[in-house]
Amino acid sequence: MLGFILRRLLWMFPSFFAVTVVAFVIIQLPPGDFVTSYAADLATSGSPADSATLDALRLRYGLDQPMVVQYFTWVGNALKGDLGMSFEYRSPVSDIIWDRLGMTTLVAFCTLAFVWLVAFPVGIFSAVRQYSIGDYVVTFLSFLGMATPSFLLALVVMYLSVEFLGYSVGGLFSPDFVNAPWSFARVIDLVQHLWIPVVVLGVAGIAALVRIMRANLLDELGKPYVETGRAKGLPETTLILRYPTRVALNPFISTVGWVLPVLVSGDVIVSSVLSLPTSGPILIQALKTQDMYLGGALIMFQCVLVLIGTLLSDILLAFVDPRIRYDN
Numbered sequence: 001m002l003g004f005i006l007r008r009l010l011w012m013f014p015s016f017f018a019v020t021v022v023a024f025v026i027i028q029l030p031p032g033d034f035v036t037s038y039a040a041d042l043a044t045s046g047s048p049a050d051s052a053t054l055d056a057l058r059l060r061y062g063l064d065q066p067m068v069v070q071y072f073t074w075v076g077n078a079l080k081g082d083l084g085m086s087f088e089y090r091s092p093v094s095d096i097i098w099d100r101l102g103m104t105t106l107v108a109f110c111t112l113a114f115v116w117l118v119a120f121p122v123g124i125f126s127a128v129r130q131y132s133i134g135d136y137v138v139t140f141l142s143f144l145g146m147a148t149p150s151f152l153l154a155l156v157v158m159y160l161s162v163e164f165l166g167y168s169v170g171g172l173f174s175p176d177f178v179n180a181p182w183s184f185a186r187v188i189d190l191v192q193h194l195w196i197p198v199v200v201l202g203v204a205g206i207a208a209l210v211r212i213m214r215a216n217l218l219d220e221l222g223k224p225y226v227e228t229g230r231a232k233g234l235p236e237t238t239l240i241l242r243y244p245t246r247v248a249l250n251p252f253i254s255t256v257g258w259v260l261p262v263l264v265s266g267d268v269i270v271s272s273v274l275s276l277p278t279s280g281p282i283l284i285q286a287l288k289t290q291d292m293y294l295g296g297a298l299i300m301f302q303c304v305l306v307l308i309g310t311l312l313s314d315i316l317l318a319f320v321d322p323r324i325r326y327d328n
Contacts, residue, residue, distance in 0.1 A: 158273070
């Protein structure tokens with residue numbers, strides 16, 4: 001088991017290197033650079049900058065170097081803990097994104113836990129009660145959840161909260177706690193606001209995983225070993241949870257690799273709608289202004305979540321299914 005985990009960890013290093021290349025190239029794909037966007041903004045405001053000033057800015061930020069040189073400079077500094085300077089904010093990238101990455105991670109993992117806690121029992125219920133009224137209701141809600149964009153659901157929640165509950169939804173803290181130091185009262189305030197983005201982001205994930213769990217379990221319920229268990233007099237609940245559910249869990253667990261990054265990518269848009277202090281709004285702004293160090297760090301973070309999600313799913317699969325615990 002330990003060797004299995006170590007091999008998975010070793011494979012993450014070349015994957016991480018590929019992720020850094022992709023993140024850096026993506027931010028460089030649009031024509032021009034940050035100085036070009038900055039010059040366009042100055043021209044729009046009626047105070048255009050001269051070419052000497054723009055050349056000085058490119059020299060200052062290293063934008064006059066070839067892309068390969070810029071990449072290795074960025075990666076070398078990142079390995080030392082220096083993610084570079086944000087062009088737009090004129091401050092270190094690590095200082096800008098540290099709190100936001102923490103909040104993004106908190107929202108993503110809380111949403112993942114919520115998705116699993118709901119999708120697992122509901123998927124089992126839908127499979128065991130196939131073609132019942134409850135199964136039809138679950139199926140209808142699942143298709144509706146998968147078809148509804150997260151940002152649209154966020155807008156609906158905001159409208160309902162203002163229209164019927166009498167308070168506005170926005171951010172993860174009340175105005176009194178936005179800049180307050182951490183305390184028990186601030187944690188309670190965070191919990192009171194956290195459920196809204198968790199529910200909004202979790203609806204699509206729950207809908208997809210309920211369908212996956214239902215289909216997997218239905219495949220197992222029709223197999224001979226289930227009928228044999230019934231013939232031996234095993235209680236129905238014990239039979240279903242001990243045997244077919246354990247087998248059906250494998251594809252369900254493997255979805256962690258894609259559910260986690262999907263939740264974060266959904267957070268990019270939902271956080272803008274709900275004014276959440278996560279990485280979404282500053283990522284969009286960094287992409288618009290081609291702030292390559294800030295945007296590249298945020299994209300890399302989201303790609304790394306794919307690696308972490310895949311590693312978690314592999315480890316969980318190894319614990320659930322003994323056949324995966326190989327040593328050769």
